Amino acid sequence: MxxxxxxxxxxxxxxxxxxxxxxxxxxxxxxxxxxxxxxxxxxxxxxxxxxxxxxxxxxxxxxxxxxxxxxxxxxxxxxxxxxxxxxxxxxxxxxxxxxxxxxxxxxxxxxxxxxxxxxxxxxxxxxxxxxxxxxxxxxxxxxxxxxxxxxxxxxxxxxxxxxxxxxxxxxxxxxxxxxxxxxxxxxxxxxxxxxxxxxxxxxxxxxxxxxxxxxxxxxxxxxxxxxxxIGIGRSTGTKLISASGHINKPGVYEIEMGITVEDFIYSDEYCGGIKNGKKLKAVVAGGSSVPILPADLILTTANGEKRLMSYESLADGGFASGTMLGSGGFIVMDETTSIVENLYTFARFYHHESCGQCSPCREGTAWMEKILHKIKDGHGTLADVDLLWEIQSKIEGNTICPLGDAAAWPVASAIRHFKAEFEDYVKNPSSISKVKHYHNMNNLATA
Amino acid sequence: MANITIDGQTIEVADGTTILQAARMIGPEVAPPTMCYYSKLKTSGGYCRTCLVEVSKGSEKDPRPMPKLVASCRTAVMDGMEVKNITSAKVIEARKSVVEFLLINHPLDCPICDQAGECHLQDLGYEHGSAKTRTDFERRTFEKIDIGPKIQLHMTRCILCFRCVKVAEQITDGRVHGVMNRGDVSEISTYIEQAIDNDFSGNIIDVCPVGALTDKTFRFKSRVWFTKPMNAHRNCDKCSGKAVIWYKGDDVARVTGRKDQWGEVEEFICNTCRFDKKLTSDWTIEGPKEISHQSVISANHYPANMVKPRELTLNNIKPITLIAGEIK
Incomplete structure (x- = not known):
């Protein structure tokens, strides 16, 4: 313990x-x-x-x-x-x-x-x-x-x-x-x-x-x-982690900072592994606004070291290969998860919550949501994916408060690590219905 | 006092001055454009993000550059600060994207908009925007709302600069004008369409950078470049009575405050002067108003040989100001 x-x-x-x-x-x-x-x-x-x-x-x-x-x-x-x-x-x-x-x-x-x-x-x-x-x-x-x-x-x-x-x-x-x-x-x-x-x-x-x-x-x-x-390096003390997603034991866990991410996901003391024996696909480690990381990068850093649950280790590699501890909202996604659908949900959230004071966030979050809506429904183009990247880069850092950054980072990281999936949505719209299963009841009924 | 260098030009300004104010003191060639900042309105600015600049050196004491672009209208100068405006590629890029963001939901109905010709968004678009749009989504639209008998709010055109909200807060009493909803469906509104019944409410028209708030006594009367502006004054017990009256032929088509080179009124005028004094006999005419050579309003007012169109395309030259001619 x-x-x-x-x-x-x-x-x-x-x-x-x-x-x-x-x-x-x-x-x-x-x-x-x-x-x-x-x-x-x-x-x-x-x-x-x-x-x-x-x-x-x-x-x-x-x-x-x-x-x-x-x-x-x-x-x-x-x-x-x-x-x-x-x-x-x-x-x-x-x-x-x-x-x-x-x-x-x-x-x-x-x-x-x-x-x-x-x-x-x-x-x-x-x-x-x-x-x-x-x-x-x-x-x-x-x-x-x-x-x-x-x-x-x-x-x-x-x-x-x-x-x-x-x-x-x-x-x-x-x-x-x-x-x-x-x-x-x-x-x-x-x-x-x-x-x-x-x-x-x-x-x-x-x-x-x-x-x-x-x-x-x-x-x-x-x-x-x-x-x-207690803890490790400059990440002192314990941290509450809200674990959710495709894991056997979702809930709030108090961890001593410095345990490995692998331990946290797979040990019975914490998340207890991925549900139904599925494979891990990606993790959002610190609440919806921090960059999403694919399985290999969340378990090990770009240098091949084991990634730890601490401010420094999770941020290792910057945004190119790292993320943030954030508020400790640990969302685990298994192999059946659609990154595009998930990103659309996040984008919709930030659009809905933007206060509307400054122009990049007010207009940019709405624009990103619309483009993602298009892509996830199979009407997107490859240019849309590039445009999405452009928009997030123009919101990040240019707004009054961090909501702009929070809206931009999930988009940036999803495209950075899962670009192939976006391209698949654009090129093979007919394959999309397959990954819609987890929320679309009509599809389930007819499948 | 603080020494600040903007795009290579140094000026000494009082402590507490903002980067934008310092830039304006140097001159229009280094002053960032503004859509929401208004020097006469407290706490204005910071929203539109068009005046973002790069601080390449924080101060003499702490020379580290600032990590993000900063809103020059809301950032105070520090001694030894070095700022890049149009010399920074990052700033130009960011500004271009701000124009793009502002235009996503702007209707671009300039041909039927009363503000055309004196619209700050038009100027900003020409100077910093790109020629093509990258969005084909439906724009948000709103019904037109009357704010009292003389002012119309066309929210569809609004870029949410909050200037009119600040006017309502700071110049008129009994605030009934504000923002409803949030995000890209935010809406400027007089709550439940309550009319602003105040002697200075008309100033929300002057501060509006776009055609969202228009003067109903002037709507669709004339394109602004067919009118001729005259400085004039009258004895008014409510305001200074210093205004600009805009002639169309022999008639006073409209009355506005006197705007300086930054597009800001020098003094706010009352509704009586603005809406009810539309006769030449109401006014003592001082003479033609200076109109920037670059403004379309000056187009018909000068002999052809005085206009050198090629010069107008260069951003880096100082605008030449001429006196509007042909006084009737």
């Missing part, structure tokens, strides 16, 4: 309640932080831990915290990004549903470290039942004196609010999230200024992912060096 930090007590009955959570050592980091540590000392521990943002970008959390501006007399905010909408990612939902107090504990400790007296959890609108769970947990924490005025008898006060999103992927982008939280249309802001300087209500703000904040209690309890000792 590998190291468990976040999910250590996940199977304890009643762990979602405050009593059971506290009986397992819950909220000890609040006690320790508020009573024995200074704010800077906590930030220092988080820096030492090497914890990196778990929302997808992997930016060092301690460094992000140290950027927070601290002007006199201006409020500071901590906002938890629980707008988990990346297709293939469902780890935050699992955490909040099963062990909500871990997030709340992380938020109290982190808010204290940052000097925030009001904090928010911005939850994806579709997670309406989780909002109830969180609100109940927050209520209980208030009653136990863990939130509100003078927490645990100290000078520190914190109010924690839950805010529901309204169903927009773009609100997971931190500045769009802040706009939405302020009650405006959820459009990403143009940076600079970054939220650490001017965020929520133009005050210094830190936005962190659920999983990032949930890792803070263990770092405060055990020290940054302890956390840095």
């Amino acid at each position: 590998s190291k468990k930090i976040l999910l250590e007590h996940i199977n304890v009955p009643g762990i979602e309640t405050l009593e059971v959570y506290r009986s397992k050592g819950g909220y000890s980091s609040v006690e320790k932080a508020l009573k024995t540590m200074t704010q800077d000392a906590i930030v220092e521990e988080v820096k030492k831990s090497g914890l990196r943002g778990r929302g997808g970008a992997g930016f060092p959390t301690g460094m992000k915290w140290s950027f927070l501006a601290k002007p006199e007399g201006v409020a500071r905010y901590l906002v938890c990004n629980a707008d988990e909408s990346e297709p293939g990612t469902f780890k935050d939902r699992y955490l909040m549903e099963k062990i909500p107090h871990l997030l709340i504990e992380g938020m109290i400790t982190s808010s204290f470290a940052l000097g925030a007296n009001t904090s928010y959890i911005y939850v994806r609108g579709e997670y309406f039942y989780i909002i109830k769970i969180l609100e109940k947990a927050i209520d209980d924490a208030y009653k136990a004196g863990l939130l509100g005025k003078n927490i645990l008898g100290t000078d520190y006060s914190l109010d924690l609010h839950v805010q529901a999103g309204a169903g927009a992927y773009i609100c997971g982008e931190e500045t769009a999230l802040l706009e939405s939280l302020e009650g405006k249309r959820g459009n990403p802001r143009i940076k600079p200024p970054f939220p650490a300087i001017a965020g929520l209500y133009a005050c210094p703000t830190i936005v962190n992912n659920v999983e990032t904040l949930a890792a803070v209690p263990s770092i405060v309890n055990n020290g940054g060096e302890w956390y840095a000792g």
Whole structure:
């Protein structure tokens, strides 16, 4: 069994309640932080831990915290990004549903470290039942004196609010999230200024992912060096992986960073191998926006080394032969999967979720979807495939927020690694019906 | 103060100046084109991505180049910064693709569009676009909407520059004008077609870079190059009263704000001046408005020997400004 930090007590009955959570050592980091540590000392521990943002970008959390501006007399905010909408990612939902107090504990400790007296959890609108769970947990924490005025008898006060999103992927982008939280249309802001300087209500703000904040209690309890000792290289600690697709055991797994991808896919502890004894075709390793990799490249790097589940190893080879750990949405596809159909689904998603502010993303995502629609229905041409490549290259890097990149990368990687399949769709449209089976019920009935 | 070099030309500007403003100070030959930025409107810019430039040197302190192209309208200068605009192949490529993106859903109905001749998208297309389209998908279309009795919104032509939204926010009171929906079906709208009832609402026509917002008192009255613009003013208790009146024959066909060489109005004018003062006797005429030689509006106003068409095709020469002639 590998190291468990976040999910250590996940199977304890009643762990979602405050009593059971506290009986397992819950909220000890609040006690320790508020009573024995200074704010800077906590930030220092988080820096030492090497914890990196778990929302997808992997930016060092301690460094992000140290950027927070601290002007006199201006409020500071901590906002938890629980707008988990990346297709293939469902780890935050699992955490909040099963062990909500871990997030709340992380938020109290982190808010204290940052000097925030009001904090928010911005939850994806579709997670309406989780909002109830969180609100109940927050209520209980208030009653136990863990939130509100003078927490645990100290000078520190914190109010924690839950805010529901309204169903927009773009609100997971931190500045769009802040706009939405302020009650405006959820459009990403143009940076600079970054939220650490001017965020929520133009005050210094830190936005962190659920999983990032949930890792803070263990770092405060055990020290940054302890956390840095787990994992491999600069990928410290454990990571939640949302495993889905054609595997025997889909679900959320906590892994110590550094296990091999092969192990993760085939060992019984994790995914348990490919369903129905089929062969592995491709993997999207970190949520729908990261580049898709074919079986050989996901298992071994271009240099022939075993690929590991870590930020560095998955990114090895750049985008030519690598991908990203992203948010840990691990989508496995077997040999029956159509890459073109899958890409069309992704493209449709990004088209639907583009906010429409900047022209390359607004027009480009729609254009890519239309071309892919054409190709997957057998009406495409070889020029369409080249055009698709052109369009994605003109969206990437030219947009206000990373949604443009997120829409471009899947297209680029699918063409890079599976161009033959696209050409097959163009040249042999009659063969297409064969690979449509998994979602087209009419075809199944007549087959 | 900061020293910034754009396409090899150096200028010293105040801290906080954007790259675009610095480029405009140097001159039109290095100034990136803009479709959404409007210096008179706060927080405008950053959306259209036509003004993307390459920062080849970040600053004196940190000379690393910036990894991505940046929107020059929203990026502040740093001392020692070096910027490539038209000297960067990457920028030219990106700009070409932005034009292509903007035109995917633009109807290209220039022959029946009132904006033709003074349309920024036309200028941008001529200068930076390619001659052929690579898309044959159906374009999105919308029904025309009246915004009050004098303004028409034809969303089909809109490129979503958000300038009119900023006008509604910043110049008129009681904002009822904004964006609905998202992505490529985003729609500028006065919510549930509520009319903007405000003395300065007409300025959304002036800031619109394309023919999406048009003056109903002028629609289909004349091609803009058949009209002759005059600077004029009147005593107005609401605005400065400084405007341009556009003559067709002896009649004032329309009234607009005074636009500078970047196509931005110098001062916003009120609806009374714009829509209701259409008699020569309403105005004190100052003289003909300067119209860029490159503009089609100047076409019929000059003796033939003054126009040198061959020069007009070169992007790198400074536009020669002449005075519009033939005052009646």
